[in-house]
Amino acid sequence: MAYDALLLLSFGGPEAPDEVMPFLENVTRGRGVPRTRLKAVAEHYHHFDGVSPINQQCRDLKAAIEADFADHGLDVPVYWGNRNWRPFLADTVREMKADGVRRAAAFVTSAYSGYSCCRQYIEDIERARAEVEGAPEIDKLRIYFNHPGFVEPVIENARAAYARLPEDLRDEASLVFTAHSVPIAQPGREAYVEELNDVAALVAESVAAGRPWALVYQSRSGPPTVPWLEPDVGDHLEKLRAAGARAAVIVPVGFVSDHMEVKFDLDVEAAELATRIGLRIERAATAGTHPRFVAMVRELLLERDGAERPALGTLGPRPDTCAETCCRRPA
Numbered sequence: 264m265a266y267d268a269l270l271l272l273s274f275g276g277p278e279a280p281d282e283v284m285p286f287l288e289n290v291t292r293g294r295g296v297p298r299t300r301l302k303a304v305a306e307h308y309h310h311f312d313g314v315s316p317i318n319q320q321c322r323d324l325k326a327a328i329e330a331d332f333a334d335h336g337l338d339v340p341v342y343w344g345n346r347n348w349r350p351f352l353a354d355t356v357r358e359m360k361a362d363g364v365r366r367a368a369a370f371v372t373s374a375y376s377g378y379s380c381c382r383q384y385i386e387d388i389e390r391a392r393a394e395v396e397g398a399p400e401i402d403k404l405r406i407y408f409n410h411p412g413f414v415e416p417v418i419e420n421a422r423a424a425y426a427r428l429p430e431d432l433r434d435e436a437s438l439v440f441t442a443h444s445v446p447i448a449q450p451g452r453e454a455y456v457e458e459l460n461d462v463a464a465l466v467a468e469s470v471a472a473g474r475p476w477a478l479v480y481q482s483r484s485g486p487p488t489v490p491w492l493e494p495d496v497g498d499h500l501e502k503l504r505a506a507g508a509r510a511a512v513i514v515p516v517g518f519v520s521d522h523m524e525v526k527f528d529l530d531v532e533a534a535e536l537a538t539r540i541g542l543r544i545e546r547a548a549t550a551g552t553h554p555r556f557v558a559m560v561r562e563l564l565l566e567r568d569g570a571e572r573p574a575l576g577t578l579g580p581r582p583d584t585c586a587e588t589c590c591r592r593p594a
């Protein structure tokens with residue numbers, strides 16, 4: 264095994280009311296997000312008593328990966344660090360160094376290419392390593408949006424969401440795939456959109472062949488003057504309803520766990536809108552700690568020792584090291 268540790272690297276989230284604003288300031292530092300937007304998003308967190316679900320989801324995923332490694336005789340310790348909140352990545356890297364870790368593979372809780380999903384995490388790793396003298400080497404594992412270990416749970420969860428619809432609506436409900444919007448000018452945006460479309464087409468074909476589907480965006484941030492990816496999920500649901508639709512299944516294909524962007528922007532905001540306009544919606548669960556997804560983490564690690572590199576859809580496995588065209592900032 265080329266690696267002596269696995270690093271689970273995530274976004275981070277607050278776990279108490281007084282952590283909400285400091286967390287939001289970490290997320291948006293230097294990114295030109297208006298104060299009014301920050302205050303609105305703080306309310307999303309306060310709606311859940313200031314607790315984001317994402318940290319507990321990371322603890323659960325870490326425990327599931329550890330159990331899976333043990334079941335497969337893989338003696339590799341698992342560490343966890345975040346970009347925006349405790350446990351901060353630099354502290355984790357310090358702990359890894361103290362434990363004698365020399366070379367770690369990083370599994371990031373984001374499946375796609377693009378600056379926010381991929382390159383920013385690579386920058387996080389480099390910044391954290393620069394803070395720790397003698398820090399271990401850390402290689403980010405490849406983009407996995409089209410790995411069967413990600414796609415299969417998405418399909419299974421989309422089917423389960425259909426099954427929760429009343430029987431008379433099941434055959435007509437269309438699929439609405441959602442992903443986090445990003446600025447159109449963001450580096451790697453083309454790859455992000457291409458990859459999202461590829462998985463969405465695959466899932467739609469498998470779950471509701473022949474039925475119309477759409478890829479839409481949620482959780483738009485930034486100043487209103489800057490163009491971001493559209494359409495927004497709310498606008499799309501209204502359009503569907505206006506065209507006579509009675510039901511839809513929402514698949515948050517851009518995310519790997521049911522964190523705040525899913526729990527608030529879909530389960531509260533989109534759900535309220537749907538009720539108001541008379542559209543029945545069911546939201547599919549994300550991969551979370553699905554055993555197939557957990558096994559994928561081990562498979563991605565073993566790929567580095569020469570195991571096969573499976574990929575569904577039309578785009579093929581992404582390389583271990585991102586191409587210039589993927590998500591690097593233009594030089």
Ligand SMILES: CC1=C(CCC(=O)O)c2cc3nc(cc4[nH]c(cc5[nH]c(cc1n2)c(C)c5CCC(=O)O)c(CCC(=O)O)c4C)C(CCC(=O)O)=C3C
Nearest residue numbers: 274276290294304315316317373379380443484522523524
């Ligand atoms: C592509 C993408 C993903 C998916 C990939 C991945 O998962 O990494 C993602 C995930 C997440 N985004 C999250 C939360 C937030 N994102 C924000 C702001 C932003 N997101 C952006 C993009 C993305 N974000 C961008 C371009 C911004 C503007 C600021 C900037 O240019 O960076 C803000 C600031 C307030 C606001 O919304 O304006 C918050 C609070 C949480 C945590 C949820 C929880 O607490 O459970 C998660 C997992």
Ligand SMILES: [Fe+2]
Nearest residue numbers: 381585589590
């Ligand atoms: Fe990348």
